[in-house]
Amino acid sequence: MSKINKAACIGGGVIGGAWAARFLLSGIDVNMFDPHPEAERIVGEVIANAERAYAMLTMAPLPPRGKLTFIKSIEEAVKGADWIQESVPERIDLKRGVITQIDAASDPEALIGSSTSGILPTELQRDMKHPERMFVAHPYNPVYLLPLAELVGGEKTSPAVLEDAKAKLATIGMKGVILKKEIEAFVGDRLLEAVWREGLWLIKDDICDTETLDDVIRYSFGMRWAQMGMFETYRIAGGEAGMRHFIAQFGPCLSWPWTKLTDVVDLDDALTDKIANQSDAQSGAYGIRELERIRDENLVGIMHALKGANGGKGWGSGKLLAEFEAHLWENAPKPEAAIGAEPIRLLDTKVNPSWVDYNGHMTEFRYNQCFADSADALLRLIGVDMDYVAAGHSYYTVEAHNQWIDEAKLGDALYVKAQILPCDGKKLHTFMWLHRVADDAVLASCEHLMLHVASKEGKVVPPLPAVKDRLQPLIDAHAGLPLPANAGRVVGQKK
Numbered sequence: 001m002s003k004i005n006k007a008a009c010i011g012g013g014v015i016g017g018a019w020a021a022r023f024l025l026s027g028i029d030v031n032m033f034d035p036h037p038e039a040e041r042i043v044g045e046v047i048a049n050a051e052r053a054y055a056m057l058t059m060a061p062l063p064p065r066g067k068l069t070f071i072k073s074i075e076e077a078v079k080g081a082d083w084i085q086e087s088v089p090e091r092i093d094l095k096r097g098v099i100t101q102i103d104a105a106s107d108p109e110a111l112i113g114s115s116t117s118g119i120l121p122t123e124l125q126r127d128m129k130h131p132e133r134m135f136v137a138h139p140y141n142p143v144y145l146l147p148l149a150e151l152v153g154g155e156k157t158s159p160a161v162l163e164d165a166k167a168k169l170a171t172i173g174m175k176g177v178i179l180k181k182e183i184e185a186f187v188g189d190r191l192l193e194a195v196w197r198e199g200l201w202l203i204k205d206d207i208c209d210t211e212t213l214d215d216v217i218r219y220s221f222g223m224r225w226a227q228m229g230m231f232e233t234y235r236i237a238g239g240e241a242g243m244r245h246f247i248a249q250f251g252p253c254l255s256w257p258w259t260k261l262t263d264v265v266d267l268d269d270a271l272t273d274k275i276a277n278q279s280d281a282q283s284g285a286y287g288i289r290e291l292e293r294i295r296d297e298n299l300v301g302i303m304h305a306l307k308g309a310n311g312g313k314g315w316g317s318g319k320l321l322a323e324f325e326a327h328l329w330e331n332a333p334k335p336e337a338a339i340g341a342e343p344i345r346l347l348d349t350k351v352n353p354s355w356v357d358y359n360g361h362m363t364e365f366r367y368n369q370c371f372a373d374s375a376d377a378l379l380r381l382i383g384v385d386m387d388y389v390a391a392g393h394s395y396y397t398v399e400a401h402n403q404w405i406d407e408a409k410l411g412d413a414l415y416v417k418a419q420i421l422p423c424d425g426k427k428l429h430t431f432m433w434l435h436r437v438a439d440d441a442v443l444a445s446c447e448h449l450m451l452h453v454a455s456k457e458g459k460v461v462p463p464l465p466a467v468k469d470r471l472q473p474l475i476d477a478h479a480g481l482p483l484p485a486n487a488g489r490v491v492g493q494k495k
């Protein structure tokens with residue numbers, strides 16, 4: 001599969017820093033050029049936010065983080081990069097100049113994406129020697145979480161380059177959508193500006209304040225948009241008669257005075273003050289970093305919910321997350337069973353903010369998650385991977401007994417070890433301990449039983465030889481270990 005081997009980010013502000021974070025967390029080395037004296041600090045803060053968000057986003061094995069290098073010139077920064085992302089301020093002369101410099105210094109095969117919010121790629125590629133590899137890759141803030149990039153080619157962009165860019169973005173968890181034609185502001189910003197312009201009128205005309213306007217969005221159609229967008233939502237709104245009925249019912253409203261879209265509100269000092277004051281009243285109690293963290297946690301929550309939607313097949317950005325995770329698992333080094341007479345380490349993780357409850361401790365079901373993820377890791381270790389499951393066999397958990405022993409706190413690094421208890425492989429019986437890395441203390445234990453099943457028939461059957469041959473040496477190696485003191489424990493038994 002086409003992938004990005006090395007990236008260069010030219011411009012490291014809000015957007016360039018977050019592109020860098022997405023590349024780095026996907027294991028790609030990044031050269032960064034930004035003349036701002038505090039660029040390293042600013043980019044460092046964005047990356048810290050991104051790392052925090054990814055710890056919540058996925059348990060799939062991210063590759064080792066790429067290396068970030070700050071470079072003193074565009075010419076040096078683009079050397080060896082096969083994806084160069086321009087994210088300098090939105091001024092056509094500045095952008096065109098920077099892109100022309102990138103073009104002259106980079107490998108002619110390297111892809112060059114511009115983060116511009118609305119400038120036509122034809123304008124940006126005007127002075128390039130190799131314009132066919134330049135396109136707009138317009139992302140959304142925060143780039144490390146929101147997966148979309150609008151891919152827009154100019155007159156000289158090769159269509160194959162856009163397809164290549166789309167395939168490469170998929171390997172870093174992004175959804176590239178290719179627009180059929182270039183147009184100022186593309187699709188997303190055209191829509192957003194139309195809604196924003198209407199919002200400004202509603203504030204100016206004292207219909208509502210900024211908080212009420214935001215409430216109208218987030219308690220209603222904002223929730224619909226996150227999962228079905230506009231047209232799929234309206235199809236449902238049309239009832240059984242669908243889209244045609246919706247158009248017949250609401251089409252005429254377009255010529256009623258429902259909108260002021262064609263007028264541009266005068267953003268004079270008075271209106272700017274009014275909006276800024278209302279915004280302070282609405283959100284001033286939070287610092288900007290605090291708001292960013294809340295935003296990131298909410299976005300992760302939405303993606304998690306959508307990952308489990310549609311009967312577990314996933315939906316929208318959640319389906320994309322599941323596909324990215326499948327890609328990460330596929331590309332992770334294949335686990336090798338450490339066959340020895342000692343428990344195997346199956347999981348390393350960290351208590352992240354969304355795992356903590358009102359007591360400040362890891363909430364109860366996250367302990368279960370650690371054990372369930374460890375059981376999955378054990379299965380991968382013995383060859384029960386996606387292909388094995390797709391071919392019709394799997395292990396199902398049928399019984400578990402947990403003991404909660406000590407508290408895990410926010411940020412604690414944790415690991416899980418497992419001992420295979422005597423079993424025949426059709427039954428897979430394990431005992432697992434959740435440890436804190438700092439002092440190896442045991443925080444919880446889990447005795448766990450899985451059965452090997454032929455999924456379609458819903459029958460318990462022995463594992464296929466490929467799995468049995470990997471499992472049996474583990475069962476044999478652990479057979480000589482003493483039974484854990486708490487194995488076979490019943491609920492309520494004295495310590």
Ligand SMILES: NC(=O)c1ccc[n+]([C@@H]2O[C@H](COP(=O)([O-])OP(=O)(O)OC[C@H]3O[C@@H](n4cnc5c(N)ncnc54)[C@H](O)[C@@H]3O)[C@@H](O)[C@H]2O)c1
Pocket residue numbers: 010011012013014015016033034035036039087088089090098115116117118138139140141
């Ligand atoms: N902020 C958003 O929500 C958003 C979303 C999508 C796209 N964009 C687009 O991304 C681009 C960057 O926007 P931003 O919000 O990150 O702006 P920003 O002001 O936060 O960052 C711009 C960075 O570019 C640097 N810079 C200036 N001249 C440079 C040069 N010659 N070479 C390299 N770096 C240079 C600046 O020092 C600054 O760090 C713009 O084109 C913008 O339209 C922004």
